[in-house]
Amino acid sequence: MIRFKTLGQFIIEKQAEFPYAKGELSRLLRDIGIAAKVVNREVNKAGLADILGDHGTCNIQGEEQKKLDVFADEQFIDALSQGGECCVVASEEHDEYIKIKTPVSANAKYIVCIDPLDGSSNIDVNVSVGTIFSIYRRNNLDNPVSITDILQKGVNQVAAGYIVYGSSTMMVYTTGRGVNGFTLDPTIGEFCLSHPKMRINEPGLMYSINEGNYVHFPQGVKNYIKYCQEEDRATQRPYSSRYIGSMVADIHRNLLKGGIFLYPATAAYPSGKLRLMYECNPLAFIIEQAGGKASNGHVRILDIQPQSLHQRTPVFIGNKAMVDQVEKMMVEAAIAYGV
Ligand code: AHG
Ligand code: MN
Ligand code: MN
DSSP: OOOOOBHHHHHHHHHTTSTTOOSHHHHHHHHHHHHHHHHHHHHHTTTTTTOOSEEEEEOTTSOEEEHHHHHHHHHHHHHHHHHSSEEEEEETTOSSOEEOOOGGGTTOOEEEEEEEEETGGGGGGTOOEEEEEEEEEOSOTTSOOOHHHHSOOGGGOSEEEEEEESSSEEEEEESSSOEEEEEEETTTTEEEEEEOSOOOOSSOOEEEOOGGGGGGSOHHHHHHHHHHHSOBTTTTBSOEEOOOSOHHHHHHHHHHHOOEEEEOOOSSOTTOSSBIIIIIHHHHHHHHHTTOEEESSSSBGGGOOOOSTTOBOOEEEEOHHHHHHHHHHHHHHHHHHOO
16 A cells, blocks of 8 residues: 655645645646756766866856756756746846746746755755745736736745755645645655644754854844853753755754754845845745744844845744844844944
8 A cells, every 4th residue: 555645646635625726836836846856866966977066157146156056947947937837937046037938838827936956065065955946926917927026025925845955855845834845755756745744843952054254243143142052951052053054954954953044144245145035035934834933133034025036135044932032132232232
């Protein structure tokens, strides 16, 4: 008897809960799942296939693109173009958003924002990388699609998810009714439901931040790091420090184990490093759906009105109590030091 449930079976089962659903979102999620399997295959054989290393071009943020960034980007855009449910893809790897012009996509209603390969500087050293995606509905099907259809607040996301290509490969996603995780079984080539109804582990006892940037952190963040390191039996401090440098993998670990991920403003990135549309909004949606919280230090990530596609933001994301604490300390520091 087959005891597992595949991603495809799960999506169809969930669709049946919405009597008026036409199956477009289901097909879109399925397409993303298929592209993820192809990317997984290439990530896994990266050392073999002469595909490691720099591609020789830079993305809009001036960062070096790796070959696998480009490959992953192409795979997801191809899958979304062929599927017919998506009218626009906004990718971290492209300056402008891409209108899908395939005949099947003529009146498609979904917009996908994607970080095709997150943590790409970790590929060369065999450390987990991932894909992050976010799905919005077009504002109005009667009007041609425009930038305002894409620059929607994160709270409008209809679905979001990530794939982590790690010691095993997982896809985790939400459509706003909780979070479910699927592990790729390489022997049958299917994502199988392994983590149903995911909730962020409580209490959170880990903090994840690039402490090398410490001297440039806002005072409230410095105070919070000291707080994490203090001894206090009642709150089980000091907390453990864990930082991979792939946001998707850091957040995935914190979701399973409990913890906070912080990327504040720094000297190199005065508005924060991570991108609102491709990284922070989708992961904020997932973490909120799992019972956690995501903030820029003052405002809920999902309530930020994006002004541009590649906008960056400081981000504090994880267990609610931990994010509340860092927000409180940022307010206190602002009052005490005027920063
Ligand atoms: P990407 O590979 O998509 O450009 O993202 C890299 C990001 C993110 O994954 C990670 O959390 C962060 O950069 C790490 O930055 P630092 O090296 O500054 O810690
Ligand atoms: Mn990224
Ligand atoms: Mn990337």
